[in-house]
């Protein structure tokens with residue numbers, strides 16, 4: 001799709017979920033597309049989320065009906081597009097006597113059930129915590145709860161699946177490539193980009209630029225476009241802690257707090273429970289986001305208010321943080337700022353900025369972006385992403401077990417758990433990765449657990465993996481189980 005002279009219709013700055021979703025949609029419509037990501041794909045906020053494809057029950061309290069409806073509708077769309085990395089999840093919302101009354105919870109869930117075009121996900125129900133197994137880990141004062149459905153997603157893989165599909169359709173995906181400056185001259189953008197490790201920056205040209213730099217969107221406006229007085233997004237850090245499995249069932253809890261916030265406790269990678277998140281004001285000058293002492297205490301305390309067995313700081317095996325680029329709508333409290341996205345066209349030049357957004361709405365955001373792009377440069381193609389699988393997702397929803405059985409019968413030397421993990425990660429692309437392998441020895445060096453060289457080579461070749469961290473934390477979620485020694489062994493493969 002790239003024209004001979006390094007010219008593209010669209011240059012996208014940022015390889016998070018929004019940049020990659022737009023690249024996929026745009027190239028599928030016939031635009032020529034180049035995406036530049038300064039670090040690794042999903043290296044920003046898009047790998048640090050709570051990993052939910054959800055309507056956001058709490059946003060109903062802020063009357064964000066458009067956002068909730070659009071998000072609810074997207075749950076089943078994205079599940080069908082990528083049934084390997086998306087799964088339905090039941091949420092248990094205990095009634096807390098001092099907080100929201102039961103009638104309000106029922107009303108919220110009634111809306112949640114009926115405004116979002118739910119077809120496959122089960123409706124909400126009430127639960128007697130005194131007799132149901134989901135009540136067992138909770139303190140006895142919690143007697144009733146409500147259960148409802150949303151979906152879980154492997155966030156960073158969703159980004160990478162979009163980038164892979166975009167690349168297969170002809171987009172030029174450049175990782176470790178920073179956009180340094182952009183100047184609009186004689187009807188096109190002159191853009192200077194620098195590839196990590198290369199001494200000389202390069203110039204490419206584009207008809208239009210999409211600024212999808214997430215938390216860095218304002219920084220890009222200042223540093224790349226040389227604009228002043230920029231204050232479009234509010235940066236709010238959210239942190240999660242991971243502890244050893246706190247309960248045996250596969251449902252998730254949503255706990256209310258007296259400060260009006262909610263916190264999730266979600267089963268994570270079979271052996272763990274993920275607890276989060278927080279809302280803390282953040283500045284890019286603070287560097288890579290990290291959980292603070294206050295956030296750690298807050299999450300432990302809130303979870304301990306509900307669980308019989310308290311959550312102690314010493315239980316934490318891992319923590320991660322990300323920064324929400326929330327549209328600066330003037331709300332006073334961080335949790336009240338809108339989670340909706342806003343696309344803003346620059347008045348004088350072909351530049352479109354993205355402020356805010358959620359993983360859940362990335363596909364709809366990309367569709368809205370296409371309307372704006374068509375109005376600025378030229379119209380190209382029609383909406384197409386709703387019914388098209390992401391790489392590896394071409395099987396039925398709820399078909400994971402069947403796919404794992406099929407993979408195991410084709411590659412009988414795989415352990416059952418290994419086959420299941422490969423299907424959960426790669427879907428039907430697991431066979432591309434395994435190729436002609438006929439015995440364990442064909443998988444090459446084992447780096448730890450069931451991660452072998454063949455898989456790592458596949459990730460290097462098809463998924464832009466450049467380091468042990470890319471493999472362990474964004475292409476797979478094996479990092480949490482890896483020892484230092486195993487990580488070092490893997491890192492050596494990357495030099």
Ligand SMILES: Cc1cc2nc3c(=O)[nH]c(=O)nc-3n(C[C@H](O)[C@H](O)[C@H](O)COP(=O)(O)OP(=O)(O)OC[C@H]3O[C@@H](n4cnc5c(N)ncnc54)[C@H](O)[C@@H]3O)c2cc1C
Nearest residue numbers: 014016017018038044045046050052179214238358359360
């Ligand atoms: C704690 C937390 C929990 C969340 N939970 C959920 C959830 O459960 N469900 C949900 O739907 N949403 C959730 N979100 C929101 C969601 O994660 C974000 O809205 C989304 O990931 C933002 O994606 P993005 O592509 O806009 O930004 P990012 O993923 O941050 O991508 C921007 C990219 O731009 C790159 N970049 C910046 N400057 C340059 C440059 N000059 N040149 C090249 N590249 C550049 C960066 O390196 C970065 O990778 C959560 C967010 C947080 C923080």
